[in-house]
Amino acid sequence: MSPYTIDYLPPVKPSAIALGTVFNHAANLAVLAPVFGETYRRAQHADSKEEFIKSREAASAAALYGSTLVGSGIQTYAVAAILNHCGVLSYKGAAYVGGLIFAATSMPQLVSQVFQERRPAEMVAVKAAVNLVDTVGLSLFLTWWGTRPAHDLLR
Structure with a gap:
């Protein structure tokens, strides 16, 4: 093993990253x-x-x-790596993990926009819908496609 490898980054199927990036970028x-x-x-x-x-x-x-485009790629890798690390194989599990990612990344900002910034409800609802597609939708899409590289499936 080379001293320059990054072993602590979970492997993700490259096609999952590519298709997830397209999915996420289209939503954005x-x-x-x-x-x-x-x-x-x-x-x-x-x-x-x-x-x-x-x-x-x-x-x-x-x-x-x-x-x-770059942000979509990074987000896709991160969501796929989390799904792999958690061992998620079902749509129910993917929706649950995506919901947790949504709660952790989007809810604080949405709550702030509603109560502190007093943004219009329509704008907050659109932002929430986009964030749900970016997290839950992406998790479901990646679970449908598969995120594990072939060498991980053989183990």
């Missing part, structure tokens, strides 16, 4: 669609493609798109 883009729609309208009204590409809006949209 559904929420970000108004941002990209406005950017697209500005691109249509720009005098030239070069002018728009050099604009602040294009740079901001590209950074947002890239960061959500």
Whole structure:
């Protein structure tokens, strides 16, 4: 064994990471669609493609798109690793673990938005729905696809 291996990171099937990233990224883009729609309208009204590409809006949209893609990949790996570590094989177990991840990562912010920031209920509900898809939905999707690498299945 090489001294440079990272043995403490749980193995996850690469296809699960790839498909989970696409699943999670699509859910995030559904929420970000108004941002990209406005950017697209500005691109249509720009005098030239070069002018728009050099604009602040294009740079901001590209950074947002890239960061959500990278974040989706990291989140997918983390959820899959948790599912593997917990030994989850059923949809019920995946929903339970996804619900716990949702409670740990999203509930504090949602409660704060409702009671402290007094955000509109519709906005909080949309945010909660997206976070449920990002956690419970992703857990269920990954359980359906399978997250264990082939060498772990042989043990």
